[in-house]
Amino acid sequence: MADNDYSPGVRRYVEQGRQQLAAAAAGRRRLRGMKFDTLAVHGCYGMDAARENRGSINEPLYLSSAQHFENSDHMEAALAYLMPSWTYSRIANPTLGYLEETLALLEGYGFPGDVSACAVASGMAAIFLATNPLLADRRRGEKINLVAGSKCYGGTFMLFSERYAAERGIDVRWVRNPLDLDEWRSLIDDRTRFVFAEMPSNPGLAVCDIEALAELAHAVDAPLIVDSTVATPALLRPLCLGADIVVQSVSKSLNTGGLAIAGAVIARHQIPAKVGPPELRANYAGYLKLLPGRDFGPALSPFNALMILNDLRTLRAKMDRLSRNALRVACFLQDHPQVERVSYPGLAGDPGHALASRYMWLADGEDDYGEPVNRYGHLLAFTVRGGVGSARNMFDRLRLIWRATDLGRIKSIATIPAISTHQQQGEQGRDLAGIVPNLVRLNVGGEHPDDIIADLDQALAGGPLNP
Ligand SMILES: *Cc1c(COP(=O)(O)O)cnc(C)c1O
Numbered sequence: 001m002a003d004n005d006y007s008p009g010v011r012r013y014v015e016q017g018r019q020q021l022a023a024a025a026a027g028r029r030r031l032r033g034m035k036f037d038t039l040a041v042h043g044c045y046g047m048d049a050a051r052e053n054r055g056s057i058n059e060p061l062y063l064s065s066a067q068h069f070e071n072s073d074h075m076e077a078a079l080a081y082l083m084p085s086w087t088y089s090r091i092a093n094p095t096l097g098y099l100e101e102t103l104a105l106l107e108g109y110g111f112p113g114d115v116s117a118c119a120v121a122s123g124m125a126a127i128f129l130a131t132n133p134l135l136a137d138r139r140r141g142e143k144i145n146l147v148a149g150s151k152c153y154g155g156t157f158m159l160f161s162e163r164y165a166a167e168r169g170i171d172v173r174w175v176r177n178p179l180d181l182d183e184w185r186s187l188i189d190d191r192t193r194f195v196f197a198e199m200p201s202n203p204g205l206a207v208c209d210i211e212a213l214a215e216l217a218h219a220v221d222a223p224l225i226v227d228s229t230v231a232t233p234a235l236l237r238p239l240c241l242g243a244d245i246v247v248q249s250v251s252k253s254l255n256t257g258g259l260a261i262a263g264a265v266i267a268r269h270q271i272p273a274k275v276g277p278p279e280l281r282a283n284y285a286g287y288l289k290l291l292p293g294r295d296f297g298p299a300l301s302p303f304n305a306l307m308i309l310n311d312l313r314t315l316r317a318k319m320d321r322l323s324r325n326a327l328r329v330a331c332f333l334q335d336h337p338q339v340e341r342v343s344y345p346g347l348a349g350d351p352g353h354a355l356a357s358r359y360m361w362l363a364d365g366e367d368d369y370g371e372p373v374n375r376y377g378h379l380l381a382f383t384v385r386g387g388v389g390s391a392r393n394m395f396d397r398l399r400l401i402w403r404a405t406d407l408g409r410i411k412s413i414a415t416i417p418a419i420s421t422h423q424q425q426g427e428q429g430r431d432l433a434g435i436v437p438n439l440v441r442l443n444v445g446g447e448h449p450d451d452i453i454a455d456l457d458q459a460l461a462g463g464p465l466n467p
Pocket residue numbers: 122123124125153155156198201202227229230249250251252261262263
């Protein structure tokens with residue numbers, strides 16, 4: 001309906017909404033001039049917002065399931081999405097809104113255009129929400145495909161291969177070597193709905209050329225989706241490199257304390273897409289939030305949103321420190337006789353080192369170090385000499401490093417992907433993803449690196465388990 005089909009009462013609220021949107025846009029423009037740390041610490045929650053919240057210097061926690069409306073006109077305008085409102089916590093919530101604005105600011109840091117974010121209950125919910133609408137509108141029998149790097153998170157592998165390929169008959173085309181542009185090029189065609197890559201990948205730390213992939217995807221009017229959970233916006237901002245959509249498992253390094261699970265889709269405005277209404281292309285994250293998100297219902301708890309906001313204020317400093325720790329641990333492992341191979345893009349001998357060095361920079365690092373500095377994150381993987389038995393023995397001997405299927409933490413954590421995160425995809429799937437049975441994934445935490453190294457050293461020494 002056009003605006004003037006509504007009653008004067010509704011139109012007054014629409015006008016009020018326009019003013020709110022203009023004020024929010026002006027606020028965002030002001031924030032554009034600020035540095036990464038300032039955006040992480042404050043997000044869009046400043047003194048004007050505090051005035052509406054009894055002066056609270058922290059974002060308030062709105063646990064209420066629903067919003068009260070002043071009258072029926074207000075309700076009608078809000079529910080027709082004619083004015084910014086939050087309505088009901090499955091659709092939107094003010095506390096969630098602060099997290100979404102912050103994520104959009106950080107992922108959009110240095111990007112010249114508009115960026116929006118939609119926060120949901122897990123990283124997998126974000127990946128489902130980001131991809132599912134792009135697979136809609138299949139005319140009877142139409143063959144459609146998606147092209148994705150096979151070096152990816154186990155959950156993503158299962159979503160694409162089980163839910164999309166096996167259940168729906170979508171042609172899921174896995175790229176075995178994400179570094180090989182010819183392989184990507186040979187699989188992307190006119191029926192490709194989206195191109196998907198992890199950078200760097202979990203658990204293998206494979207990298208890919210985001211700029212080149214964006215070019216290949218855009219040539220067939222498909223968006224490039226990048227999962228940059230392992231890097232976080234403190235080290236890599238795919239939107240600045242040509243990607244259209246970023247997905248984050250906010251459960252990980254954006255939330256090092258590990259007290260909440262969450263995910264987010266962060267997208268630039270005006271994305272290429274073969275399907276959907278104009279609103280989908282105009283503001284994909286906003287579209288996901290108000291329409292598919294409303295209908296699927298993967299809402300994030302406002303409590304979790306606040307836990308995450310509180311943790312990510314120090315993101316950049318943590319990613320700097322944790323990356324430096326990880327490089328030291330990677331160098332130690334590389335020289336250890338019990339270790340076959342270390343995958344870490346920060347190591348000069350890593351096949352992805354050159355690309356990672358082109359793309360992964362500590363945001364505003366020149367302000368700390370006098371020149372820009374590369375940082376490669378705090379996830380690494382290594383294979384233990386002697387096969388799966390030796391790998392399990394080493395794993396079972398760890399005393400400081402936790403055994404858990406978790407990463408992104410301020411605490412060091414190790415896992416064996418073949419029996420945990422990548423168990424369900426089976427041997428063939430693991431082969432495709434490059435996961436061998438003696439591969440150990442290590443999340444290097446914020447402990448002193450000497451203590452992390454000492455624990456690895458005693459564990460790698462082998463021998464009987466301690467009583
Ligand atoms: C953990 C992870 C996910 C899934 O996130 P959840 O929050 O656990 O649902 C997706 N991608 C990557 C790279 C991950 O590490």
